Amino acid sequence: PRDTTDIVIIGSGGAGLSAAVAAHDKGAKVIVLEKEPLVGGNTKLAAGGMNAALTKQQKAKGIEDSLELMTEDTMKGGRNINDPALVEVLVTHSAGSVDWLTGLGADLNDVGRMGGASVNRTHRPTGGAGVGAHVVQVLYDNAEKREIDIRFNSRAVEILEDDNGQVRGVLVKGGHTGYYWIKADAVVVATGGFARNNERVASLDPKLKGFAATNHPGATGDGLDVASNAGAAMKDLEYIQAHPTLSVAGGVMVTEAVRGNGAILVNREGDRFVNEITTRDKASAAILEQTGKTAFLIFDDSVRHSLKKIERYIELGVVPSNSSLKALGDSLGINGAELEKSVARYNEFVAAGKDGDFARPNMPRSLNQGNFYAIEVTPAVHHTMGGVKIDNHGEVVSTEGKVIKGMFAAGEVTGGVHGANRLGGNAISDIVTFGRMAGENAAAFVKK
Numbered sequence: 001p002r003d004t005t006d007i008v009i010i011g012s013g014g015a016g017l018s019a020a021v022a023a024h025d026k027g028a029k030v031i032v033l034e035k036e037p038l039v040g041g042n043t044k045l046a047a048g049g050m051n052a053a054l055t056k057q058q059k060a061k062g063i064e065d066s067l068e069l070m071t072e073d074t075m076k077g078g079r080n081i082n083d084p085a086l087v088e089v090l091v092t093h094s095a096g097s098v099d100w101l102t103g104l105g106a107d108l109n110d111v112g113r114m115g116g117a118s119v120n121r122t123h124r125p126t127g128g129a130g131v132g133a134h135v136v137q138v139l140y141d142n143a144e145k146r147e148i149d150i151r152f153n154s155r156a157v158e159i160l161e162d163d164n165g166q167v168r169g170v171l172v173k174g175g176h177t178g179y180y181w182i183k184a185d186a187v188v189v190a191t192g193g194f195a196r197n198n199e200r201v202a203s204l205d206p207k208l209k210g211f212a213a214t215n216h217p218g219a220t221g222d223g224l225d226v227a228s229n230a231g232a233a234m235k236d237l238e239y240i241q242a243h244p245t246l247s248v249a250g251g252v253m254v255t256e257a258v259r260g261n262g263a264i265l266v267n268r269e270g271d272r273f274v275n276e277i278t279t280r281d282k283a284s285a286a287i288l289e290q291t292g293k294t295a296f297l298i299f300d301d302s303v304r305h306s307l308k309k310i311e312r313y314i315e316l317g318v319v320p321s322n323s324s325l326k327a328l329g330d331s332l333g334i335n336g337a338e339l340e341k342s343v344a345r346y347n348e349f350v351a352a353g354k355d356g357d358f359a360r361p362n363m364p365r366s367l368n369q370g371n372f373y374a375i376e377v378t379p380a381v382h383h384t385m386g387g388v389k390i391d392n393h394g395e396v397v398s399t400e401g402k403v404i405k406g407m408f409a410a411g412e413v414t415g416g417v418h419g420a421n422r423l424g425g426n427a428i429s430d431i432v433t434f435g436r437m438a439g440e441n442a443a444a445f446v447k448k
């Protein structure tokens with residue numbers, strides 16, 4: 001081997017960095033491999049927040065939540081095929097993971113709500129900064145402070161095992177160095193999902209052939225092959241989530257928080273057609289039924305000023321605006337008169353506290369202040385629910401149903417946590433909790 005360490009962590013997204021910091025703090029020596037030239041994977045694009053129940057932040061805001069409610073929401077969102085043991089880990093450790101990140105320097109003090117949640121439990125930075133970029137920055141700073149060895153342009157191509165099936169190292173293809181191997185007794189596979197690989201996506205769900213993706217270029221799923229070649233079982237690969245709102249003009253994902261903070265969705269006829277904050281699969285399916293398979297997010301200045309991220313979309317030039325709703329609609333090929341009526345009707349529902357058309361549970365503000373805005377959106381592949389099969393210690397399970405000694409996995413590369421459909425805000429929670437647990441358990445394993 002060219003190097004020797006205790007644990008090799010494959011991937012530098014939220015799961016890999018959490019594992020790296022946690023394993024280091026349990027006394028293990030780690031090397032992180034990242035095939036891309038930069039840190040953060042898809043995690044750095046995450047815009048929503050981090051779901052957690054019974055946190056100090058919720059308490060400070062008087063929000064009542066419970067572990068049962070978060071479990072119920074997560075299972076319902078996942079159409080009840082989630083692995084209950086993994087959901088229990090996600091839920092019971094969620095507040096602890098927020099504390100852990102806060103202890104490392106994160107700000108998760110703002111608490112909002114995303115689709116499929118019964119109460120406000122999506123923790124995010126104050127002032128509307130993107131949660132993923134913030135979490136990656138905090139974890140990366142902590143990794144640097146600990147002098148953790150992170151190698152960019154370094155792809156893990158094979159997990160090496162001895163005759164007893166115990167992990168002994170990883171074969172690496174370095175961008176400049178060529179192939180070499182690292183000797184290690186444990187590996188954490190944290191390589192993320194495969195939404196960006198449309199061939200793989202369409203082979204599993206033909207309906208998604210040719211779909212755009214919201215993901216970073218590295219989300220190709222080669223980590224799945226690395227794990228599978230080392231004997232790992234796969235779970236729920238066919239469940240692939242489309243995010244309902246990719247900007248048609250800009251190709252950027254428009255965060256669910258725009259709807260959570262009050263935007264509505266209308267079609268070209270100017271009508272609402274769905275509870276805007278339903279689960280992602282339902283919202284996506286509803287948009288695909290509309291004329292031209294697109295819809296428009298409509299909001300006003302009060303929504304704009306509630307969410308910093310919206311300024312970014314405005315800078316990108318994908319948010320036409322007008323002081324008149326009718327004129328805004330007409331300029332975009334939406335029936336402007338009908339749009340005006342739909343917004344007035346929605347505002348009555350807000351005032352009455354009850355959505356008489358689609359039973360939208362959360363209507364934080366009426367749409368009647370200042371300028372009006374529209375973003376044309378269409379669904380795109382966003383998250384791959386399935387992946388490597390793990391147990392509730394983060395250990396990888398083989399195709400024979402046995403734990404593979406020394407092989408751990410965490411984050412989007414795994415299957416089971418989210419069932420058939422992931423709730424917004426549960427990804428950051430997943431990667432931090434499972435990344436940390438995999439790192440700690442890998443550290444305990446190599447000490448034995």
Ligand code: ADP
Nearest residue numbers: 011013014015035041042043156192218411412
């Ligand atoms: P998660 O949210 O589960 O942490 P991310 O997508 O944020 O997932 O991070 C996964 C990271 O793993 C990405 O930065 C990706 O480039 C990297 N990666 C994927 N496959 C490999 C591989 N074979 N070797 C090294 N890094 C990989």
